[in-house]
Amino acid sequence: MERLPMVGLRLSLKQRYFLLLCFAVGAIIAYQFARNRLEVERMSRVEGLMANSSQFTLERKPFHILGGSIHYFRVPRGYWEDRLLKMKACGLNTLTTYVPWNLHEPERGVFNFEDQLDLEAYLRLAASLGLWVILRPGPYICAEWDLGGLPSWLLRDQNMKLRTTYPGFTAAVNSFFNQLIKKVVSHQYSKGGPIIAVQVENEYGSFARDEDYMPFIKEALLSRGITELLLTSDNRDGLRHGGVKGALETINFQKLNLNDIKYLDGIQPNKPKLVMEYWSGWFDLWGDLHHVYTAEDMIPVVTEILKLGMSINLYMFHGGTNFGFMSGAFAVGIPAPKPMVTSYAQPLPELPSHQERRAYQPVVIHQHLSLWDSLHFTDKPLKSEKPVNMENLPVNNNNGQSYGYTLYETTITSKGILNSKNNIRDRALVFVDKHFVAVLDYKTQELALPDGKKGKRTLSLLVENCGRVNYGKTLDDQRKGLVGDIELNKRPLCDFIIRSLDMKPGFVNRLESSGHWMSMRQRPSFPGFFQARLYVNSFPKDTFIKLPGWSKGVVFINGKNLGRFWSIGPQQTLYVPGPWLHKGDNQVIVFEEQETDGKILFATSPDYGMTVDVQ
Known part of the structure; x- marks a missing residue:
């Protein structure tokens, strides 16, 4: 068979320059x-x-x-x-x-x-x-x-x-x-x-x-x-x-x-x-x-x-x-x-080219990491005589902490009545020596600390920013964390160690690579992070996460913050966009405050909870 000439390999230098010039002129035109x-x-x-x-x-x-x-x-x-x-x-x-x-x-x-x-x-x-x-x-x-x-x-x-x-x-x-x-x-x-x-x-x-x-x-x-x-x-x-x-x-x-x-x-x-x-x-x-x-x-x-x-x-x-911590609050x-809840959707009638959804098989949590073991992945803690609100913490290039949780810890030497003086914004899990005691919020501002060993004990308050008010005349008052003194037996507590837990992608990535994760065969402590793998065997589709055996927290998919969940509803599912998944293994990390049944379920439809007509 006769070999065809390979066009372009035998061009002279002048011819090449001429062709380049033609391409350039054509592009300009x-x-x-x-x-x-x-x-x-x-x-x-x-x-x-x-x-x-x-x-x-x-x-x-x-x-x-x-x-x-x-x-x-x-x-x-x-x-x-x-x-x-x-x-x-x-x-x-x-x-x-x-x-x-x-x-x-x-x-x-x-x-x-x-x-x-x-x-x-x-x-x-x-x-x-x-x-x-x-x-x-x-x-x-x-x-x-x-x-x-x-x-x-x-x-x-x-x-x-x-x-x-x-x-x-x-x-x-x-x-x-x-x-x-x-x-x-x-x-x-x-x-x-x-x-x-x-x-x-x-x-x-x-x-x-x-x-x-x-x-x-x-x-x-x-x-x-x-x-x-x-x-x-x-x-x-x-x-x-x-x-x-x-x-x-x-x-x-x-x-x-x-x-x-x-x-x-x-x-x-x-x-x-x-x-x-x-x-x-x-x-x-x-x-x-x-x-x-x-x-x-x-x-x-x-x-x-x-x-x-x-x-x-x-x-x-x-x-x-x-998504994330972006939902506001009503006041x-x-x-x-x-x-306000994570979803912002209103139901619409079915339309052409509806995005296909998939209810993936349930996944089982295989590892957990306690909050206390995750603290070394946070920024350097602040030592302060008085509580410092979230926005004024010396983190994020001195821009303060915007969202998430802040952990305040101090030493106490007696039992008694802890009073928030309504200075918690917005909700705090209270621990003594890492043992959960109760929740303080706008409704509950006082609690009795339990008896314990004599001597020094560590009081921890994990304070959540549940969302800043987005409408009304109180915008200037939306600082979060501890915004004033907390009293024990009517005396202000002092000498705090304060850690920012804003749960940004860098923090979540550091968690994933941590060698401190423990098998679920070992009983988890709360609050904690829980890890699972969602395997997708085809082109990823939209889905909705359901967590019926969990109480309150945040879900991350491949490092992206899907938002808050809370068993009190009304919202009972979290939207997982298909583009945020990939074929093969997908990392799921759940931050949970108080309980888990160790499983994550998926559905093809959202569940916004029990309904009421808009009046």
Whole structure:
């Protein structure tokens, strides 16, 4: 057989240079063509979203906002496209999303806009699917999110006044916006991007502590290049104080009250009306029931809103999950804050291309490690005469501890009555010489310590941050851990050793490689870490973890924090995204406070617990 010549191996040096030159010129032409096409597209955009009459206009044509909220930080990145496609399949044309400051700047001056937090990738995805975007950058977002999205390191300043023009707060906002806004400016409508409107702060009318604050936030956006329509959003009671000149006011509600619409029309005549948050569900609190807002209840309200010619945004279209320690707490009209559950989902009807789920076979715990044996994997402990709250601990490059647990230990020489003076935030397991005694929290603030051996004994308080309040007027009071003295027989305890247990990925990875794990043949002690292996023999699918024989704690899959679980419910399962699993062995670590039956179960459906209708 005749051998064919191998093209390209016998080219002269000049020919090679010529080919390279051709490739380079071609690349430049292609780049310039694409750039020109984008420029033509941008220039062809006559006019963005306007609110100059009773009807929105986009490109000078009447436009109805049919929106839905999906937060990129609550959905695994591998599922962003799936969720947005489902939104578009429902006939919605606009995506709304918050921006969580506390995730993007976990330590002062340390910014993260990568991977799960790649906001620009999320905006590009929305644009590629033909969705417009209303961006809600905060800095405060509420969102049933820890501290309403504000970073906990702000609270290291004992004089901090959040959501005001207090210099310490405005300086931090300016620093964050310097990083954030430059990333979103090019994604505005006028630049060829999907952003048609930007919200100025969030529901400030219900807070309203500083009349100069909203103008400051507005100017912070404008001065950094925001040119699209500005909005504010408030519930009915907040409309009076939540607006700012030059921004369209919008309303939030669940049950339609025509008097509220008339009020909005009265303070803002001849302007389009937008329900910025039509609450399609409600949040759940640990120890309560699961709230359900049925489609039968929603349909007549949504129908009436549209009949009135109003625009609407479903909050949420898809809730997602408060992974890790991100769920907030509720404190309005109740004596003490109540923490929110890990799930943030509302049930939706089945849609096309439904993600397949799998109930994996139960796995058995094969190793355990007591809390006390894990302490050498934590940061260097702090010795302090007085208790120090979580945020002011000298950890994380002096940004304090944000989430998780903090262990306070001191020496006692007598029995007696231990009184928290309501200085525990939020819940403490109390131990004497590593033996569990009781729980102290907002309800139980006093207990009798048991008799024991004479002489010195170690008193340990493992204090959990159950979630900072995300809404209301108590944001400045959300420091966690021990926020004041603890008394024994009416005398303040002193000389503490304090350890941070924020359970970040580095800590969990150090645990996994520890040689201190013990076989389950040896009786475990509590609190403790429990390890198992989930074997996946095919392409990983979504699943839900069930822990019926456990009490309270946190679950980690391959080092990722799935969130809190608590047997008091209502939530009885934890969502495990398929993209967080891989074929073969997957590491499961459970931190459990008090009990276990040694098994982990899996299900194809979530269990949100006993239900109650939203009133």
